[in-house]
Amino acid sequence: MTTRIWLCPECDLAMTPPKLVAGTSAQCLRCNHILVDANKHGSLSQLMALIITGLLFYIPANAFPILSLSLMGDEQHNTVLAGVLALYEDEYIFVAFVVFFCAILIPIIRLVVLFFIIIAIKKRKLLRVARTLFRLYHRLGEWGMLEIYLLGILVAIVKLVDIASVYPGMGMMCFIGLMLSEIGISLMLNKHYFWELLEDQS
Numbered sequence: 400m401t402t403r404i405w406l407c408p409e410c411d412l413a414m415t416p417p418k419l420v421a422g423t424s425a426q427c428l429r430c431n432h433i434l435v436d437a438n439k440h441g442s443l444s445q446l447m448a449l450i451i452t453g454l455l456f457y458i459p460a461n462a463f464p465i466l467s468l469s470l471m472g473d474e475q476h477n478t479v480l481a482g483v484l485a486l487y488e489d490e491y492i493f494v495a496f497v498v499f500f501c502a503i504l505i506p507i508i509r510l511v512v513l514f515f516i517i518i519a520i521k522k523r524k525l526l527r528v529a530r531t532l533f534r535l536y537h538r539l540g541e542w543g544m545l546e547i548y549l550l551g552i553l554v555a556i557v558k559l560v561d562i563a564s565v566y567p568g569m570g571m572m573c574f575i576g577l578m579l580s581e582i583g584i585s586l587m588l589n590k591h592y593f594w595e596l597l598e599d600q601s
Contacts (some may be wrong), residue, residue: 407432443517446587450517453510453580456573461503464568478570479503505539506577512536513584520596530597537590 404413407427414428426433466477479502486495512532519529 443521446584447514447517449580449583449587450510450514453506453577453584454514456577456580457507457510460570460573460577463570463573465570465574466566466568479574501542505542506581509536509539509581512539513588516593516597520593526597533590533593533597540585 404415406413407430410427410430410432412427412429461479464478465482479498483495483499483503486492486498513536516529516533516536519525
């Protein structure tokens with residue numbers, strides 16, 4: 400029987416996984432980094448509700464205008480994709496790719512991947528694929544930057560408010576809803592709990 404080993408993500412200390420009961424947590428023996436918090440996980444149904452909420456917000460967040468700008472009678476409505484295209488046309492090709500990848504592509508991939516993983520756990524099928532996708536989910540989390548993109552929009556509003564009339568659009572509201580859904584998922588998702596579900600049912 401293979402002995403399971405945990406590695407602390409902060410100091411790389413190898414240790415044997417402890418037995419946890421409800422309401423307890425595990426810390427690294429060397430640096431006291433919290434490895435597992437047994438209180439941090441929602442039910443699969445709660446996570447699924449947040450995923451579906453995020454998916455419902457995703458389409459209008461990208462289809463409807465983020466900002467409406469009115470300057471000297473000229474009114475413009477800008478979506479996230481329009482911003483990407485504007486960067487591309489101005490030959491900021493790398494920046495356009497980063498914004499498209501991090502603000503448009505990664506959020507939908509992460510939501511769909513986690514949706515599939517939860518379905519696989521519930522149905523007890525394709526668990527090997529689900530384990531691979533769960534690794535991908537966490538890798539992509541390092542590139543997700545909805546919060547940074549939203550901060551950039553707010554900075555743009557502050558800069559433009561003195562020279563033009565700027566109004567947040569429906570896309571902005573949905574974008575905030577999408578961001579809050581992802582934050583809720585990250586707060587409720589306990590990766591160790593998920594790994595146990597994927598392993599115990601394999």
